[in-house]
Amino acid sequence: VGKKLYLGMDFGTSGARYALIDKEGNVRAEGKREYPLLMIEETVDWLQSWKMTLFALLKDIPVGLRSTVVSISIDGTSATTIILDSKTGESLCKPFLYNESCADALPSVKSIAPANHTVCSGSSTLCKLVSWWNSDNSTKESTVLLHQADWLLWLLHGKLGVSDYNNALKVGYDPEIEFYPPWLLLQPYSRVLPSIQPPGTAIGALKESIRTEYGFPKDCIICSGTTDSVAAFLAARASQPGKAVTSLGSTLAIKLLSTRRVEDARFGVYSHRLDDKWLVGGASNTGGAVLRQIFTDEQLEKLSEQINPAEASPFDYYPLQGVGERFPVADPKMEPRLHPRPASDVEYLHGILESIARIEAKGYSLLKDLGSTPVEEVFTAGGGSKNEKWIKIRERVLGLPVSKALQTEAAYGAALLAMKGASEHKDGSL
Ligand code: ADP
The missing domain is CATH 3.30.420.40 (ATPase, nucleotide binding domain)
Structure with missing residues (x-):
């Protein structure tokens, strides 16, 4: 048997x-x-x-x-x-x-x-x-x-x-x-x-x-x-409060395990129950879809290799596909911000990846302000999770350990x- x-x-x-x-x-x-x-x-x-x-x-x-x-x-x-x-x-x-x-x-x-x-x-x-x-x-x-x-x-x-x-x-x-x-x-x-x-x-x-x-x-x-x-979150086995999963797909979604239930309709934030804990989530309109508008996946890989993730990018963008954002800023009229575009594509991509990382950090910080358990460790799922340089940039910007989730299938x-x-x-x- x-x-x-x-x-x-x-x-x-x-x-x-x-x-x-x-x-x-x-x-x-x-x-x-x-x-x-x-x-x-x-x-x-x-x-x-x-x-x-x-x-x-x-x-x-x-x-x-x-x-x-x-x-x-x-x-x-x-x-x-x-x-x-x-x-x-x-x-x-x-x-x-x-x-x-x-x-x-x-x-x-x-x-x-x-x-x-x-x-x-x-x-x-x-x-x-x-x-x-x-x-x-x-x-x-x-x-x-x-x-x-x-x-x-x-x-x-x-x-x-x-x-x-x-x-x-x-x-x-x-x-x-x-x-x-x-x-x-x-x-x-x-x-x-x-x-x-x-x-x-x-x-x-x-x-x-x-x-x-x-x-x-x-x-x-x-x-x-x-x-x-919820099943996709469970797959990452982030089973302690403070553990989170960021999904870097076409859009950016964050999910954080918390001891407290958090809801705020202004930001589209709500919680699913998981036994004695709460899975708090928020979703931004930024994410990989914007990257794909500018670069091919192949370019993304090649350009990323040349990024020095230890260095902070001077560029501050807000990459969006269209007008409007909900989380971590509730502004239906927010315009995408992707300028100035430097001559170097490496620098441009660095600036975009770092800007998305700042939006991610702001997202976790908003969840904490709304009452959730503070984030301690971030696992990553989605198409952007294979980018090692981005993981390093995010570790610096978030000030937390970040890694690729071992399992992400729902x-x-x-x-x-x-x-x-x-x-x-x-x-x-x-
Ligand atoms: P979806 O949300 O559509 O299921 P995926 O999880 O398949 O998306 O992720 C696709 C996204 O991953 C694309 O928008 C693309 O920009 C992004 N992506 C692909 N390769 C890379 C890479 N090397 N670095 C960063 N992002 C990448």
């Missing part, structure tokens, strides 16, 4: 990945699939596409390893919303995708929710629910709302109506009191809301039919999941949740 293994799956915007890990966190197998984009009446049938991908990934797991998979968890895109008949499990409408806006529901949501609550955005799960509720004429007697990850997990365990407090944040769940707030419970549609568990909680056994068809073991359990961005974070669920689960309690 082999070692126990834990399976995590990540359902992103264009495809899904899996990571199979052991107790020590070693990756034993991994893989990915693009969504097949099955069509129904000239639009993508997302539910069938996701379902097919889920089972395709299960088939991709090496046969010899499947019998040692003791738990499974899944993360999905945040605010992707599915409304189902709770008796039959049939969907009652097309899923609402993460970025879809239901602005028609905003006035109604704003009239019940506290000012600046995370649900007060057209793409929030609650706006999607209210929009559907107001436009659907059925009796809605047996209806349940699930997020993408919940729905996929339901296909595996068969218990309808369970979610986690990370996915449920944008439908209005309050993870601090571990309850839906009174202003939400007063609404007629509150009865369709799922019950909530902490991410990585054992929910049920893997369905027997799937278990026998694929060769998973009898005691394989399915655990509640999380959102894709699927790896989901696998860690599966491991957590398996270790906390007592036999026979499902």
